[in-house]
Every structure is written in C-alpha cells, then in structure tokens.
Amino acid sequence: MASGFSEWAERAHASLPAGGNGEFDLPDDLTTVVESGKGCRLRTADGREMLDFSMGWGSVLVGHADPRIAEPVARRLARGANFATVTDASLELAERLIQISPACERVRFCASGTEATMYCLRLARAFTGKQRVLRFEGAYHGAHDVGVTSMFPSRRLEFPAPEPSSDGLTAHEDGRVLVAPFNDAETAAGLIAAYADELAAVIVEPLQRCLPPAPGFLESLRTETRAHGVLLVFDEVVTGFRLAYGGAQERYGVTPDLVAYGKALGGGLPIGVFGGREDVMRLSSEHRHGKATYVWTASTLGGNPLSSTAALATLDVLGEDGVYDRLYAMGSHLRDGMRELLAERSIDACVLGEGPLAQIAFTDAPARDYRSSQHSDKAAARRLMLELFRRGVFLNPMGTKLYLSLAHDESVCDELLERLGGALDEVMAPALA
Ligand SMILES: Cc1ncc(COP(=O)(O)O)c(C=O)c1O
Secondary structure (H helix, E strand, C coil): CCCCCHHHHHHHHHCCHHHHHCCCCCHHHHCCCEEEEEEEEEECCCCEEECCCCCHHHHCCCCCCCCHHHHHHHHHCCCCCCCCCCCCCCHHHHHHHHHHHCCCEEEEEEEHHHHHHHHHHHHHHHHHHCCCEEEECCCCCCCCHHHHEEECCCCCCCCCCEEEEECCCCCCCCCCCCEEECCCHHHHHHHHCCCCEEEEEEEEECCCEECCCCCCHHHHHHHHHHHHCCCEEEEECCCCCCCCCCCCHHHHHHCCCEEEHHHHCCCCCCCCCEEEEEHHHHHCCCCEEEEECCCCCCCCCCCCHHHHHHHHHHHHHHHCHHHHHHHHHHHHHHHHHHHHHHHHHCCCCCEEECCCCCEECCCCCCCCCHHHCCCCHHHHHHHHHHHHHHHCCCCCCCCCCCCCCCCCCHHCCCCCCHHHHHHHHHHCCHHHC
C-alpha cells in the first residue's frame, strides 16, 4: 500500500475488501472511516469534516443524531433491543403505515429493502402461480438476484434479455427475469401481454434512480398488469416517505398491489417493510404451511422495537407542516444551481431528480431511461465525483444520487455548489477546452 495513508485507511484495507463496506468504490487514497455525524455534516476518524450528501444512502432523512429520533431510541433501548415478535412499537408502526400507504392493507417487517422487495416478488409468484418477473433496466431493487440483474448492464442487449450485474447470480439464466426500458409504456405493455401466462409481477422504482416517470407510464403499468393477472410491485425503498408522506403512490397517484419500504422510514436504523393487498399478504400466514399456498417470510430483526421507535419518531417529524415543501424547495434550489453551473461552462448534461434528490447525467440528449442517462464520458464523470469527494463532499463516487435531508438548507446546498463549480473547472472544463 502507498505510504501517506492514514492509520485508519491502513486498518480498513487490512480488514475489509477495498477498505470499504461495499459500493462506495473509492480509490485507495480516499478510503474514509467515519467517526460521527451531526445534522448534515460528518466527521471522519482522522478529524476531517465533510458535508454529507449521501445521508446513509438516504436512510437518514431527518438528519444525523437528531434528538427527536436519538432520544426515544435511547430510551427504548433500556427496555430491550429485540424480541423477534410483535411489540407495542411495531404494532403501532404497522397501524400507522396502513393509514399512510395507499397500497397497504397488511404489512410485515424485515430489516432491509433487499428483504422487502424479495418478499414482494416471492408473494407475487406464489399468489399468481407464475414464475417470471419483469423489471426495468438500470433499476436497483436490493442485493438479491433479481435486484441486481440488468442494474448496470454494459451491453445493449435486445429487450427483454437480462444481463447479470454481478457474478454469482442465477436469475438471468432460465428466463425468470425479463427486462424492459423504463418509461417505455408500449414495450412494457407488449411484454406483459406476451408473457401474461408466465408473468407473476412487474417491479418498478416509481422514480427510477433519479429518473421521473413519464406522464402515463405508471398508470399504464397499473392498467396492463391488472388486465393480465400480473401483480404490480412498487419498490418505494427510496421514494417512500421522501417524495411525499404517502411516497410515490401519493405523488404520482398510482396504487400497486404490493409495496416495499426501507431506508428513510428507519431514521438510520435497519428497517424493511413489505405490504399490500390483504388477499396476497394472507399467504404468509404460518398456519397455511402444508395446507394452502404459503410464503415463508421471516426476519430476526424485523420489527424490532428500536427500529420501530425510530420509524415512529421519523414519521412524527415528517408529518409536521411544511416538511415536504421545504424538501422540494431545497431540491429545486440545488438542481437549479447545478444546471446554472453546467450551462455557464457549456457542459452537456441533464440534472435529474425530484424532491430532495439530485443527480447529474452527462448526456447531450434528455435522459429518460438507463441507456439515455449514461454519461457520455464516464471517466470524466468519475473524476468529477472524486474531486468533489476530495473537496470534502461525502457522496457515492459511483455517481448515484445526492440525498438531501431536513438538516440541509439552501446555504449548505450553496456550499456544495461552490465546490461543484471548482471541481467542474478542475476536471471537466479542461477536457472541453
Ligand atoms: C430502490 C431500492 N430498492 C432496494 C434497495 C435495497 O435496500 P437495502 O440496502 O436496505 O437492502 C435499495 C438500496 O439502495 C434501493 O435504492
């Protein structure tokens, strides 16, 4: 290893592959060990302060170490961390979720978004008696096989052919996963009709990464799935409680059969929820085992009282007046500022996102799906992300979305914009000159 590494980085590389916990894909010299966070700022173990625009990959929507979440959780910890059964807190949370989520007549808890989408798909297969699943290119639905198939494919295969985005997957092998382009209602409708007899579910991120749904796209998925006996699954792990209190369902006015939640709901603690129609969720009743269609769902930490308490406290904060107006105003301020910086430098790019989410795609045509949102110069885009990281902006250098929180404000966004301007001048402008 190169000398000049901090002692923390040396230790991280000695114990963790790439010195990280997965996905951050930082070069060795930027290996970062975080020690604490407050609001929207992080402190690294070697004493550096960074502006956080990752916010625990969006799991911390209220802000780091906010006493409105931290204090009830600390009090609850003194009463026991986990019982692997229903507690007063998880029951209250289930009741609240059923009020908030248009799709949910019943819910079950797990500990991550990965589990939540996996259970939705298993339920859909069992309920319909069919095996195939249709997903959209470029979406991420968690770490399971379907979740990462065609997540970032490198080849432009003809739809609906899938490409595994990891070794060790099997979902792409026997035609179980079909892939369609996001925002192309016609192609999706054609595939749903063509595979109706074998298709259990269509799973979609209603806002895919940072790509908003085209008018009518989600409505068309709803109509076509219903017409062909296919379940519609919304992966609201990112959009839930973030785009609106009632998530993407409220924002876009479309109600799926099943929905998966995670991230922001848990206030930074591990959480996953899957829920939906009672007649589908009923299949997970254990007394059915061996007698009727039955779906195994279980999670040791699902519904634990600490995560449930954090979720209830998070929902209290998010339920306050004006919260979403603030998140949307801040997001617009950030995205407008980014557009301005790019326009001033005549850089071809789209600024994507809605509400408290933002992402830059260096493309010369409007981005509406995975293929059209690919950077025209991937190497330059990566250099830009790394330069921002060097300038003290904590983000995922894979160029995924920036997450805002209630702890951010317009002046923090302006700090980011200033650093972005400097980074663009350093990295992109010379390339264009
Ligand atoms: C849309 C979406 N679904 C599912 C997941 C998986 O959630 P988790 O990391 O909690 O398993 C993620 C995580 O980033 C996500 O963005």
